[in-house]
Amino acid sequence: SQTDDERALSDSSTEASAVPSHPLWPDIERITLEQLTFAQQGVGEGWEIFEQDGEMKLYKREKEVNGLVQDTLKAVHVVKGVTGFEMANCFFQPEYRFGWETTLEEMKIIEKVSDDAILFHQIHKRVWPASQRDAVFWSHIRQIPDSENPDGEPIWVVCNKSLAKDHPAAPDKKGKYTRAFLTAVIVCQTIITKHPNDEDELSRAEVTCKISYCSHVDPGGWVPAAATRAVYKREYPKFLRKFTSYVIDECQDKPVRT
Numbered sequence: 001s002q003t004d005d006e007r008a009l010s011d012s013s014t015e016a017s018a019v020p021s022h023p024l025w026p027d028i029e030r031i032t033l034e035q036l037t038f039a040q041q042g043v044g045e046g047w048e049i050f051e052q053d054g055e056m057k058l059y060k061r062e063k064e065v066n067g068l069v070q071d072t073l074k075a076v077h078v079v080k081g082v083t084g085f086e087m088a089n090c091f092f093q094p095e096y097r098f099g100w101e102t103t104l105e106e107m108k109i110i111e112k113v114s115d116d117a118i119l120f121h122q123i124h125k126r127v128w129p130a131s132q133r134d135a136v137f138w139s140h141i142r143q144i145p146d147s148e149n150p151d152g153e154p155i156w157v158v159c160n161k162s163l164a165k166d167h168p169a170a171p172d173k174k175g176k177y178t179r180a181f182l183t184a185v186i187v188c189q190t191i192i193t194k195h196p197n198d199e200d201e202l203s204r205a206e207v208t209c210k211i212s213y214c215s216h217v218d219p220g221g222w223v224p225a226a227a228t229r230a231v232y233k234r235e236y237p238k239f240l241r242k243f244t245s246y247v248i249d250e251c252q253d254k255p256v257r258t
């Protein structure tokens with residue numbers, strides 16, 4: 001059964017949705033499209049693979065600024081039995097987040113910009129020996145036609161990006177939490193293996209989802225480079241495994257939604 005948010009989302013994706021007048025909207029729009037392009041680029045020079053498990057591959061591009069880790073992560077994966085919409089929707093909708101985000105302690109919606117854009121405040125679990133982190137970011141989901149195959153399956157993208165300025169509903173509680181800054185994007189596309197003449201309903205055996213995920217987390221404050229990298233090396237593969245298996249379980253007994 002669809003929640004109200006999901007119904008609103010699928011309605012808005014079939015119509016030209018009104019452009020929200022929110023002051024953040026131009027940034028949301030521009031950064032989401034930039035991040036989509038970034039996620040679609042290949043992993044050539046500068047990228048180093050650090051984990052592979054079947055179809056799941058994780059790469060990093062290392063960077064340090066004044067001894068602080070500013071690495072970018074890129075992951076690609078192919079997941080059987082779920083669609084691009086289902087993956088992106090589980091990443092975006094707040095009600096699913098605690099089911100897959102293992103580093104989360106608290107999550108608050110601080111503003112609903114539109115049906116497809118939400119501002120979040122999240123408090124993450126403390127990672128020893130660092131202090132506890134929080135983050136304030138917008139999250140936006142949208143469907144984009146595949147320019148290389150306009151009649152094919154659309155691309156679903158979710159982009160999360162920290163606010164550049166403090167939000168009155170979630171001021172930076174320096175001393176209690178260290179504010180982290182993130183940019184994350186997930187790009188999902190369904191591959192359908194069903195024969196076009198087959199009139200039966202689409203089954204889970206006939207769908208596969210191609211995923212590309214990129215993330216840049218500036219942990220804020222000071223953390224030794226080796227400690228940050230050890231956390232990322234452990235947490236990103238854990239996130240991808242947990243997230244994909246969560247979406248598979250969540251969708252298993254439900255009709256396929258594209």
Ligand code: 6CM
Pocket residue numbers: 101103122124127128129130133134135160180182183184215217219223227228231232235236239
């Ligand atoms: O993209 C992911 N999750 C999204 C929804 O939660 C969102 C991510 C936010 C992550 C913010 C992380 C802040 C805390 C980072 C702590 C780093 C501390 C280093 C300490 C070293 C000792 O976009 C999945 C994110 C998966 C992250 C591994």
